[in-house]
Amino acid sequence: MIKALAKGLALTFKTLFRPRVTLLYPEKKKVMYERWRGRPRLTTGENNEELCLGCGICAKGCPAQAINVTAGKREDNSRFAATFEVDIGRCIFCGFCSESCPKNAIVMSHEYELATDDKKKLLLNKEELLRNPEEGEG
Amino acid sequence: MSYSNADIIASLILMLAKAGLFFVLYLVVLAYLTLLERRLLGLFQERYGPNRVGWQGLLQPVADGLKLFVKEEITVSGANRAVYILAPIVFVTATMMTFALVPFGDVIWPATMEIGGRMYNFTFANAHRGVIADVNVAILVVFAISSLGIYGLIMAGWGSNNKYALLGGVRASAVMISYELAASLALIGVIMTTGSMSLMDIVKVQGGYWLGFIPKWFCFSQPLAFVIFLVAIFAETGRTPFDFTECENELVAGYQMEYSSMKFALFYLGEYGHMLAGSALMVTFFLGGWQGPFADAPGLKYFLPVLYFCLKTFVVVFFFIWVRATYPRFRYDLLMNLGWKVLLPATLVNILISPITMKLLGQM
Numbered sequence: 001m002i003k004a005l006a007k008g009l010a011l012t013f014k015t016l017f018r019p020r021v022t023l024l025y026p027e028k029k030k031v032m033y034e035r036w037r038g039r040p041r042l043t044t045g046e047n048n049e050e051l052c053l054g055c056g057i058c059a060k061g062c063p064a065q066a067i068n069v070t071a072g073k074r075e076d077n078s079r080f081a082a083t084f085e086v087d088i089g090r091c092i093f094c095g096f097c098s099e100s101c102p103k104n105a106i107v108m109s110h111e112y113e114l115a116t117d118d119k120k121k122l123l124l125n126k127e128e129l130l131r132n133p134e135e136g137e138g
Numbered sequence: 139m140s141y142s143n144a145d146i147i148a149s150l151i152l153m154l155a156k157a158g159l160f161f162v163l164y165l166v167v168l169a170y171l172t173l174l175e176r177r178l179l180g181l182f183q184e185r186y187g188p189n190r191v192g193w194q195g196l197l198q199p200v201a202d203g204l205k206l207f208v209k210e211e212i213t214v215s216g217a218n219r220a221v222y223i224l225a226p227i228v229f230v231t232a233t234m235m236t237f238a239l240v241p242f243g244d245v246i247w248p249a250t251m252e253i254g255g256r257m258y259n260f261t262f263a264n265a266h267r268g269v270i271a272d273v274n275v276a277i278l279v280v281f282a283i284s285s286l287g288i289y290g291l292i293m294a295g296w297g298s299n300n301k302y303a304l305l306g307g308v309r310a311s312a313v314m315i316s317y318e319l320a321a322s323l324a325l326i327g328v329i330m331t332t333g334s335m336s337l338m339d340i341v342k343v344q345g346g347y348w349l350g351f352i353p354k355w356f357c358f359s360q361p362l363a364f365v366i367f368l369v370a371i372f373a374e375t376g377r378t379p380f381d382f383t384e385c386e387n388e389l390v391a392g393y394q395m396e397y398s399s400m401k402f403a404l405f406y407l408g409e410y411g412h413m414l415a416g417s418a419l420m421v422t423f424f425l426g427g428w429q430g431p432f433a434d435a436p437g438l439k440y441f442l443p444v445l446y447f448c449l450k451t452f453v454v455v456f457f458f459i460w461v462r463a464t465y466p467r468f469r470y471d472l473l474m475n476l477g478w479k480v481l482l483p484a485t486l487v488n489i490l491i492s493p494i495t496m497k498l499l500g501q502m
Contacts, residue, residue, distance in 0.1 A: 009464055011464075012460060015181075020184055020186055021184050
């Protein structure tokens, strides 16, 4: 019995020298894996033009009905999204919008620090959606 | 030895300074002991303890104390007011009083000193020694005081006007009484070897070495008494694995249930104070007190023994926390079984074989 007691103490003593498993947030943030689904964001092409056509497939496919798109036409007859709104409060981060987009215009970024103190700020419009969190600019 | 009035006043001032300094240090150490326990428990569990409040969490006890200060001070309806309010005071005071008898150093002030052209003699009531009160029946006083601490628990349970608090208080005090018996009987071997009940003498006897390198501490010459006293101290202070009365994750806190704000803070600090007092007693009786190498070198003899005492107490406190991180809790009936049917006969066996080993080791 003494041996069992001593073995217990030795085990706990060994854990003193193991590294701690806690992540010291917010000084250190966890890097997510590549396909991790964070906030949806709109992409741009090579010349910084928006890829989104305003077709509305993402809005129809969203299970939470969080996306609102209205289409518009530019002077050179190309389609674009006149308004594009995503309600982050309704979004469930499933990625269906990204899977269904024909132009890969909407993808899931790795951003997760989306908390805010005003419910109206949860309704993201096109400029905010275009912001690329990895590069820090739209 | 005749003392002039000036000598008596000088010695009394020294004693007051000792007591005052100790009081302040005791409260600070107690507050930071809570932080040390939480950080060490975290270390044992591969996580950080509190490290956000101030650098490395050093302001955490301040934050905790402030929070407890500004909490609402509740007095339970139907509670016996005097008993309800006195209970934590009795509990904390009893643990603090134990420290007045523990020797933390050999000599901490020269016996005679010249101040302003006049020679003062500081030896009145042993004021220059490293103990606040040098009583020659100190062991009796120590156990009498800790019995008074048990009153604090019973008063807490009764004064709360709550059946479950009463039951919690009764169970906690039953445990403390049972293990106090084992603790005091385990010391009879120590008293026999020393020939005196004074704590200063017990520490002095533990000086010197066998074979040149094994110190003459009682943990080596009375190992059975050492183990019994260790287990008894764990149970008396209410630490895991004997802490069913206030296991914070099971009952809502037993006899402390109806206490809030500073009264609860006093109970909380009293528990850690009890642990500190238990460690200090363990160091005094079995680990050589303030003895250590070079304890009487001329320049160092005033503060090196104090350093040794503090280091040894810290090691015992670390052991307390280590055990808390390791073992599960005892069931109440197994606990009483251990106290009465295992430890008490073991102390009687120790009393039987102690004179034999003393004769063999040449101490008689």
